[in-house]
Amino acid sequence: MSYPTVFDLIACEFKKAGIEHVLVGGFAVNAHHVTRQTMDVDLMIAVDDLEKASAALSAAGYRKGPENSVVTRFKGDGKLLLDIDLILVEPSTFHKILSRGQEVSIAGRFFKVPSLEHLIAMKFHALKNDPENRTPKDLLDIIHLVRRNGMDPQGVPFRKLCETYGASGLFEKIQFLSKGPL
Numbered sequence: 001m002s003y004p005t006v007f008d009l010i011a012c013e014f015k016k017a018g019i020e021h022v023l024v025g026g027f028a029v030n031a032h033h034v035t036r037q038t039m040d041v042d043l044m045i046a047v048d049d050l051e052k053a054s055a056a057l058s059a060a061g062y063r064k065g066p067e068n069s070v071v072t073r074f075k076g077d078g079k080l081l082l083d084i085d086l087i088l089v090e091p092s093t094f095h096k097i098l099s100r101g102q103e104v105s106i107a108g109r110f111f112k113v114p115s116l117e118h119l120i121a122m123k124f125h126a127l128k129n130d131p132e133n134r135t136p137k138d139l140l141d142i143i144h145l146v147r148r149n150g151m152d153p154q155g156v157p158f159r160k161l162c163e164t165y166g167a168s169g170l171f172e173k174i175q176f177l178s179k180g181p182l
Helices: 006-017 026-031 047-059 091-100 116-129 131-148 156-165 170-177
Strands: 022-024 040-046 063-067 071-075 083-089 102-106 109-113
Touching (some): 006 040, 006 047, 006 109, 022 026, 022 091, 026 102, 026 109, 026 131, 040 047, 047 063, 047 071, 047 083, 083 091, 116 131, 116 156, 116 170, 131 170
Parallel strands (some): 022 109, 040 083
Antiparallel strands (some): 022 040
């Protein structure tokens, strides 16, 4: 079946297949009032739903690309359909993020995005596990998310997020970087 946007495809096909999902990545950052370009759609799903999601995306014309234990990429047609990255998490983690997420409208479709705290925790986790590739984008995302959403970067809740999900010294680095204009 042909869809006008990737968001129509996800909303219809994932609903039909019974796949709960949370929109993460650049579109979630945008939903939290920070403008950032993105070249793909990142969806978090429970790892148990990977087989159903693979079937739904393949049936819609996507080709399975690189994958590892955390991410599976699906390549779109390069014209209308953006690539989709499925971020795989344990069902208990997924349901915690889903239950505290907020609903947003994108291209006339409704999606859940993580709460601000969960999104920042995900960014910290990505930085901690792949600092070489994730630092420039995710560090700036965190600083902008904190600023645009009125979170106190020196407050106890933010420090706790840093210490729980981030690498050692990240809180201090963010304190230093967030003092100047970005």
